[in-house]
Amino acid sequence: MAAAKEGPGVALQAARQARKLSVPQVADRLKLSSAVVTALEANDWERLPAPVFVRGYVRAYARLMGLPAEELLDDGRSATVTQAKGESSAIQTLESRRGSAWWAAGAVSVLAAMVAALALLSD
Secondary structure, eight states: OTHHHHOHHHHHHHHHHHTTOOHHHHHHHHTOOHHHHHHHHTTOGGGSOOHHHHHHHHHHHHHHHTOOHHHHHHSSTTHHHHHHHHHHHHHHHHHHHHHHHHHHHHHHHHHHHHHHHHHHHHO
């Protein structure tokens, strides 16, 4: 059961090859780029977006190939998805919080300008 340690990509690639499908064909059916399909098959999580998206991609790819999606995700093969992305997800969360603070500051500034304009118009 060496494949279980290699990640879901091994099973996905084997299923694709057994069906004699090319990477571009699978990418087209999944509405993904060929680069994403290649990264999934290589278990190259660093080239992929956040784990929530990767899990969705693996699930969709498995269904397309007729594989049990939840087994691929739950049997430990995808544990590296969340581990590899843990640090970058934390950074993205921090960056999104910073972005929210800027948005809130901008909204308060616009609101203050509107109140000032209304005060001038009412005089």
